[in-house]
Amino acid sequence: MKKSIFAAISVALLSAAVTFNVSARGLKLAHAMPLDHPVNKSLTWFADQVAHRTKLRVKVYPNATLGSEEASLQMLQNGTLAFAKVGGGLVSSFSEEYKVLSLPFLYKSEEDSKRVLRGPVGQEILASSEKDGFIGLAFLASGSRGFYSNTKIQTPADLKGLKIRVQNSPIDIETMKSLGASPVPISSTEVYSALQQGVVDGAENNIPTYYANRHYEVAKYYSEDNHSIIPDILAVSTEVWNRLSDKDKATIRDISKELLTVQDKYWDAYVNTSRKNITAAGGVIVKADVQAFQKRVQPVYDNFAKTNPQLAGLLKRLQNY
Numbered sequence: 218m219k220k221s222i223f224a225a226i227s228v229a230l231l232s233a234a235v236t237f238n239v240s241a242r243g244l245k246l247a248h249a250m251p252l253d254h255p256v257n258k259s260l261t262w263f264a265d266q267v268a269h270r271t272k273l274r275v276k277v278y279p280n281a282t283l284g285s286e287e288a289s290l291q292m293l294q295n296g297t298l299a300f301a302k303v304g305g306g307l308v309s310s311f312s313e314e315y316k317v318l319s320l321p322f323l324y325k326s327e328e329d330s331k332r333v334l335r336g337p338v339g340q341e342i343l344a345s346s347e348k349d350g351f352i353g354l355a356f357l358a359s360g361s362r363g364f365y366s367n368t369k370i371q372t373p374a375d376l377k378g379l380k381i382r383v384q385n386s387p388i389d390i391e392t393m394k395s396l397g398a399s400p401v402p403i404s405s406t407e408v409y410s411a412l413q414q415g416v417v418d419g420a421e422n423n424i425p426t427y428y429a430n431r432h433y434e435v436a437k438y439y440s441e442d443n444h445s446i447i448p449d450i451l452a453v454s455t456e457v458w459n460r461l462s463d464k465d466k467a468t469i470r471d472i473s474k475e476l477l478t479v480q481d482k483y484w485d486a487y488v489n490t491s492r493k494n495i496t497a498a499g500g501v502i503v504k505a506d507v508q509a510f511q512k513r514v515q516p517v518y519d520n521f522a523k524t525n526p527q528l529a530g531l532l533k534r535l536q537n538y
């Protein structure tokens with residue numbers, strides 16, 4: 218009897234110690250964006266709220282201080298990093314269900330993408346990666362993506378022969394090929410130098426990232442073809458998450474929901490600032506023939522259905538929600 222009581226007390230003390238250790242030490246949150254980027258402002262707000270409403274301390278590491286987004290995901294998986302903001306296209310290489318997010322022209326508009334991803338199907342995708350070492354807490358708005366280069370890109374024909382940097386995502390690579398470009402998957406931290414040195418002729422991303430990373434200095438024209446709307450993802454390490462108390466988990470879930478509105482506000486304001494400053498610095502924002510691009514990507518969907526039959530139901534729910 219005494220042994221049973223002693224064992225129960227020991228387990229309780231061990232559990233309390235684990236929870237205390239998580240609370241007592243600082244948790245790291247990493248992302249690759251610069252200090253004035255809306256992502257950094259939003260995640261700083263997130264960290265402050267977690268500190269204010271729990272006993273946890275979260276320190277934000279911007280500017281890829283702790284390494285690339287690929288490295289951040291690996292650190293989430295092994296529990297050496299608590300939180301990270303990563304691009305949806307990249308996550309598809311780490312967790313299968315996220316693959317659908319990279320499909321081109323998946324939504325009618327940016328607002329439509331928010332409606333879909335913040336609904337039950339989006340939540341299903343976020344939860345699906347728990348088995349892969351990280352859990353999605355929120356899909357953060359990251360606008361629509363366009364091409365940028367030192368030549369105007371208004372139709373798919375303008376991409377022919379151009380080496381375009383893409384995320385290391387099979388669907389992104391295939392999309393570029395369907396549009397006539399030569400995809401070059403390299404880390405986001407290497408894009409400026411790759412453009413400057415001619416390793417690539419262009420890249421593709423949203424306007425705030427094009428501006429914040431000063432890519433307009435080495436790629437004058439930004440073309441709004443809106444070929445994909447891939448959200449950013451705030452993720453937490455499964456290992457770290459499982460050591461948190463139920464109360465802290467619930468609080469962080471609540472903060473993550475509130476973060477969506479905060480991110481939208483910072484994002485929209487930064488888009489306006491980016492447009493003005495890009496133009497003032499000599500950059501040119503070009504309207505592209507969106508329908509011409511849309512017509513070229515059907516093979517991407519055909520191949521996706523053929524190679525990912527297990528995701529057909531998920532894709533259908535996304536398209537019909």
